[in-house]
Amino acid sequence: MIDYSRVLNDTVVGIKPSGIRKFFDIARTLDGCISLGVGEPDFVTPWAIREAGIVSLERGRTWYTGNSGLEPLRKSVCGYLxxxxxxNYEPDSVVITVGGSEAIDLCVRAVINSGDEVIIPMPCYVAYDPIVRLCGGVTVPVVTKAENGFRITGDELRAAITDRTKLLVLPFPNNPTGAxxxxxxxxxxxxxxxxTNILVLSDEIYAELTYGGERHVSPASISDDMYARTVIVNGFSKAFAMTGWRLGYCCGPDEIVRQMLKIHQFAIMCAPTTSQYAAIAAMESCDGEVEKMVEEYAMRxxxxxxxxxxxxxxxxxxxxxxxxxxxxxSTGLTADEFCEKLLYAQRVAVVPGTAFGDCGEGHIRASYAQSVGQLSEALRRIEKFVKELKS
Amino acid sequence: MDKLLKLLKENARLSVEEMAVLCDRTPEKIAEQIDELTAKKILLGYRAVIDWEKAGSEKVTSIIEVKISPKRDFGFDEFAAAVARFPEVQRVYLMSGGYDIMLEILADSFRDVAMFVAKRLAPMDSVLSTATHFVLRTYKDNGVIMGDERTDERGFSL
Known part of the structure; x- marks a missing residue:
């Protein structure tokens, strides 16, 4: 019989599966459970985008596109940015990817050699560290602090840099902290x-979703030096409620993007064609729809x-x-205990902060991509749970 | 003000405190605005949306098209005001097109609808003709889809 333990890649085996699986499995079995564990919009993709996808199918546009994506889409992405x-980006500096996730993978794979260090502010989205490890790199976490608004500071960055530092990930606006x-x-x-010779991977997937009047500022727009050392990753999932379409993009210096494109070319070929046609509509005619969604999120x-x-x-x-x-x-519970007890006692699912790094202990992440009615009911239930804990 | 009305239209059961937070105002300001909207008769009431079929009720909804002949002192408005006073009449609209007034009736039985038309509506002076349509099934009422059992298909995601 084959011994699978001798077949598998050690690094892959060493990667822990996502810690929230267990909550999801419990939540699914509970009737009337409100999930604040979702990481995707509750809105349906705006009609203009869906229609553009349908029209592309009606016209029989079912072939591969060029590796880097449809030229009209890359042009629209530049216009949109x-x-x-x-x-300022040119269509040739853009690669259309399968979600922002693929773009993150491409960027890390294109630059990391074994032993290279990647500075990652934490808590943060869960994908960066496993990808770094798959490339043989080493994650250097920088724990961001609530008193700094969960931002990484210049001093913290300076302290984390070594001779092996290759890449700095800037995941802002941040999941899970909202920083x-x-x-x-x-x-x-x-x-x-x-x-320095440090490249920046700026994950700007939530760029449209900022509140309080100030728009997102990309590190690439700070100075010529930053522009030259930044790869931006973005996508259609969050701003245009297009998670299921699996479409994202990256842009950056030609020298880097050209190498990323090679990996994309051999691993993926091209992003889904229907999604690409739909995404042109997102880039060209949906600013108003995005603003409406942002206004709703701001209220929630x-x-x-x-x-x-x-x-x-x-x-x-x-x-x-x-x-x-x-x-x-203040409840005296660990994040894990809090989430599990809350789920059973009040049927509200939230994610323990520890899912986003050990430093997330003491916090929970609650998504407000839910209707006001559901959020208001969920808050009532959580309040009841907290009161009962304290009594 | 528009934001508040939109919130109330979607969910009139939110507390003043919740509405205040959602609209980024103080609870006092919201209470004041609600009072003002009520006084101005912009906010006219708060009603539940009921799936009568599910509630096991035999209630009958019907739409009645009415053609009328407006009189000098009894025009469309006067006619509408008069029929609106019948308790079984739920909605009254002045319409463009092939008839003048549309009524929505909620009655306990088909017979009650028939009696309403025969005894109350048809004998009115201005009425030229009526056409009664019975609602066989309600799929959506007041923006709410009846029996909508769509669940949140989204999974956990990070």
Whole structure:
């Protein structure tokens, strides 16, 4: 008989599966459970986008596209980045990928050699570290602090840099903390990075979802030096409610993107054609739809922040994405215990902060990609749960 | 004000505190705005949306098209105001097209609808003709889809 343990790749075997699987399995068996564990919009993709996808199928556009993606889409992406974030990219510097996730994978794989270090602010989205490890790289976590608004500071970055540092991941607006980096914070990092050979992977998937009037600022737009050392990763999932279409993109310096394209070419061939046609509509005619969704998220965000603070779970005002990250330390429970007990007692599913790195202990992530009615009911249930814990 | 009305239209059971947070106002301001909207007769009431079929009720909904001949002192508005006073009449609209007034009736039985038309509506002076349509099934009412059992298909994701 074959001995699978001798077949498998050691690094892959060493990677822990996502810790929230168990909650998802429990939640599915409970009737009337409200899930705040989702990481995707509750909105359906705007009709104009869906229609463009349907039309492309009706016209029989069912072939592969060029490896880097449809030229009209890459042009629209450049137009969109200029219009929305004042960034200058040429269609040739853009690769259309299978979600932002693939773009992250491409960037890390294109630059990391065995032993190279990657600085990652934590808590953060769960995919960066496993990808770094698959490439033989080493993750250097920088734990961001609530008192700094969960931002990485210049001093923290400087302290983390070594001779082996190759890449800095900037996952802002941040999942799960909702933190954003303003221009002045980015300038501080730019100062530290100047005269180094460190590349920046800026994951801007939540760029459209910022609140309080200030738009997202990309590190690539800070200075010529930062532009030259930044690969931006973005996608259609969060801003255009297109998670199931699996479409994202990256853009950056030609020297890097050209290498990323090679991996994409051999691993994927091209992103889904129907999704690419649909995405042109997203880039060209959906600013209004996005603004409506953002307005709705902003309203829900206030409800969540207020609700958690009211019940004694300190919750900072997140400035981006669609999550709140309240502290549950006052309950005396670990994040894992809190989530499991809450799920059984009140049928509300939230994600323990530890799913986003050990430093997430003491916090939970609750998504507000749910209707106001559901959020308001979920908050009532959580409040009841917290009250019963304290009595 | 528009935001508040939109919230109330979607869910009138939110507390003043919740509406205040959602609209980024103080609860006092929201209470004041609701009072003002009520006083101005912009906010006219809060009603539940009921799936009568599921509730086991035999209630009958019907739509009645009415053609009328407006009189000098009894025009469309006067006619509409008069029929609106019948308790079984739920909605009254002045219409463009082939008839003038549309009524929605909620009655306990088909017979009650028939009696309403025969005894109350048809004898009115201005009425030229009526056409009664019975609702066989309600699929959506007041923006709410009846028996909508779609569940949240989204899984956990990070």
């Amino acid at each position: 200029k219009r929305r974030f004042d960034m 954003v980096m303003r221009r002045e914070h980015l300038e501080e990092l730019a100062e530290v990075l100047r005269d 965000r206030r409800l969540m922040v207020d609700g958690f603070n009211r019940m004694g779970l300190t919750c900072a005002d997140p400035n981006g994405a669609f999550y709140v990250f309240p502290s549950i330390e």
